[in-house]
Structure formats: C-alpha cells, structure tokens
Amino acid sequence: MNIPIPFSPNYTGASVEGIWQGLKVFVGEDIDINSFTNTSMKNIKRTCKTRGKVLGHRKGIHGIEILDYKSAKLYIYIPSYKWVLDNVVNDLISKMREAHKTKDLVLLDYNTCQDVLDDSKPLSHAYLIKAYILGLYPYNTENQQLSLFNDETF
Numbered sequence: 001m002n003i004p005i006p007f008s009p010n011y012t013g014a015s016v017e018g019i020w021q022g023l024k025v026f027v028g029e030d031i032d033i034n035s036f037t038n039t040s041m042k043n044i045k046r047t048c049k050t051r052g053k054v055l056g057h058r059k060g061i062h063g064i065e066i067l068d069y070k071s072a073k074l075y076i077y078i079p080s081y082k083w084v085l086d087n088v089v090n091d092l093i094s095k096m097r098e099a100h101k102t103k104d105l106v107l108l109d110y111n112t113c114q115d116v117l118d119d120s121k122p123l124s125h126a127y128l129i130k131a132y133i134l135g136l137y138p139y140n141t142e143n144q145q146l147s148l149f150n151d152e153t154f
Helices: 016-022 033-037 069-087 090-100 125-133
Strands: 024-026 054-058
Touching: 016 024, 016 033, 016 069, 054 069, 069 090, 069 125, 090 125
Parallel strands: none
Antiparallel strands: 024 054
C-alpha cells in the first residue's frame, strides 16, 4: 500500500502491522526490514519468545532513538493507521459517515482499549475507525498534538 514509514523518508510499508512489527527492537534483534514488505501477514508477529525482551520501537529505519510503547503508538502506529484511513479506505469511510447520519453503526474488534495513553494493552482498531468517522481521530500529525476527546456513543 506504500504506507510511509514514520521518520523514514522514502521508505514505505505494505501494512501498518508490518511497519509496527518491523520497527520493533529486541535485546537480541534489531528492526526487520522484511516485515515492511510482508503482504501475506503470515509470520508477521515478532515476539519476545525467540528474540528476547522488547526494548521498544526504533524511531525510523535509520533512527538512533528507541521509543517506549506509548510513544511508539503515538508516533508510529496512530499516524500510519491514519494514513491508511486517509488514502486507502477513504471511500469506505465516506460511506460509513453518510450511513451514520441515519443509522447506528456497529464495529467489532478483539481489542477494546480506547485510551491512546494506556500502554498496558493494544489500541482498538474499531475505536480508531469510530474516532476517524466522527472527526475525532486521536492524533493530529500536522502539529504533533494528542487530541483527547470524550467517548461519544456511536
């Protein structure tokens, strides 16, 4: 999908998960550039079972800084996900916005965390989509500010 990899000019990834997993750094292993081009999603998860403790996520392919989980969500995951919403599924999002004017929408997700500052669990994809549809996406990449908002009913 040519998703820009944050802090990595001229580099793109095929999926948000590929970018997320690829920039992950372990005690025994640095980033994995092959994750960026994984289109099958097979064997994309990189876990501490075989690689050692997770140190964080590298701030860009050639970056020196290692971001903690919360910072990585804010500066890597959320902006990458927003790029997909803006550029890949925007037609679907427009249809969902239009449908929401007259109908209730139900988005299901395995993860239910809606707090972008909670570093104890993964963020809900359904929540990010809901926030985007409502114009309340939690992160504005233009001015690098976190936007906190209330939990409107959807």
